[in-house]
Amino acid sequence: MGLTMENISLELLLRALQPNFSFDSEVLNITLLSLKVSGTAVLIGALIGVPMGMVLGLRGFSGKQVLMRFIDLTLRSIINTFMGLPPVVVGLVVYLLLVGSGPLGPLGLLYSPTAMIITQLIMVIPIITGVTMSAVGSVEKAIREKALSLGATDRQAAWMVLREARMGMLTAIIVAFGAAVSEVGGIMITGGNIRWFTRTLTTAIVQEVNLGDFNKAITLGVILLSMAFAINLALTIIQLRGPKR
């Protein structure tokens, strides 16, 4: 039987999926770092992005003045643009800021998990803000007017809008985590893929493929895929449980 590419791939895949594949301490280290970097970025990102999305979604700036409306429009456009920010570009910018000769060079953060968290933070803030904003915006008018008509104060009505958008906020956080944990270009540049220090699942996969160790690459890929699956499963369950509007 000829050794075709398909045969090799299939064999490797089967080997990786065997229960006794080498789940050594390095793989564990890599997995935990992935979770730590992306988890921290999303946590901080949520603390910033959710309130920002709430304010924008509640049309906090939609005053009658032309200037306020212009600011609102500009902010929304910026967020929508940044939602699709290429991670590699973010990585590049953060690199230029943190590199020895850069403005933040003296902090000595380049090639550290902190640098990676900063990179992913910049990436997830627009995602969390944008998804929260649209979740709040989609129920804003109907819920606010309903609450006001039932005798709520402006503040009580705003609270009700946020409460009704809570599923959307959760979705924002999960989507952001999914994007962060599978991101590779940005953290490769700012983290440097240093073994036992800044190597994550995605950067390690790139490394192993480059070295030709497909077996290890596939093992890592399966772990990453399982993580992505778990995240999407959680998202789907939330969406199914949340009644439709």
Place this chain on the structure above:
Amino acid sequence: MPFIETQSLYKEYSGRQVLKDINFKVQSGEIFVLVGPNGAGKTTLLRILDLLEEPSSGTVLFDGTQMNYNSAKHRLALRRRIGIVFQQTVLFNMSVFENVAYGLKVKGESDKSIKQRVKEALELVQLHGFEQKNALALSGGEAQRVALAQALVIEPELLLLDEPTANLDPRNVSIVEEALSRVNREKKTTMIMATHNMLQAENLAQRVAAFNEGRIERIGAFHEIFEAPSKFVVDFARLENVFSGVSRVTGEGTSIVDVGDGVQIETALEKTGNTTVFVRPEDIILSLNPIVSSARNSFEGRIVEVSDLRAIVRLRVKAGRDFTVQITKRSFNDMQLNIDSKVFLAFKASSVQTV
């Protein structure tokens, strides 16, 4: 002193006038009904009365006091005396109890009083036992009844209703109508309601305002407006099965109107000459076989159009002229009807009304 009075109210959206010179007075305890086609300005007027929108010019007097749209405090105080039911049901993602309790909670009512009043409101809309269900899991009709309970629980002095039964099946419509008449009777709640449903207008309204293109064309008792023949009344009311033709008296107390295409409609009125008559879709009986009955009018035709309105199905039947017929979804399914099905229509001469 009228309870609600509008004085030359205008509303404009980016150059388009949706309300023009609206003047009317509603007495305390009155049910005042706004009828007219979509886009006539009824919803906008109700939103202005609930202070959700500000008129471009003109004033609204509520119990003798001018509505002040710029003071949050004034808006809040007034809204707590006004209830509104929107055409599109909006409920919060929480239990039925919490939904109905909301209007009392924001006012800081005691838990004990909230419990009692929510119970009463739910009984009024025949939803006792629904307290713990999630409001978003209800059927359309149940959801709209919860929305009505939300508005009623605050015991508003003025209740605004925007097509509250537009998307409901007959059973839910009758529950809503019953609750409304009871509240009006027992609590003397003033109501301003927009509706398409002429039967509802006739049943509930003390007075009707006929809206057309942002203006009130006429105000008066239902019969004053609808007994006076006028083409615009027919147009805006969107009456269906309106036929014009030449009428002749039969000598048996009825008349036969020849409406063309071989269709002759018998009416229980004695009229000669040019006449316009209409039959309500719900007054027409539809069957698969010719039926022997007391109905003086019977026609054979084919279904040419089916529109599904949840529990109700509206059919367009070509029987010489086109007739609109309304039947329940269940009958529609039981009779296995479809486009091009052959059907028979029957209605009484006394169901035929003149415009």
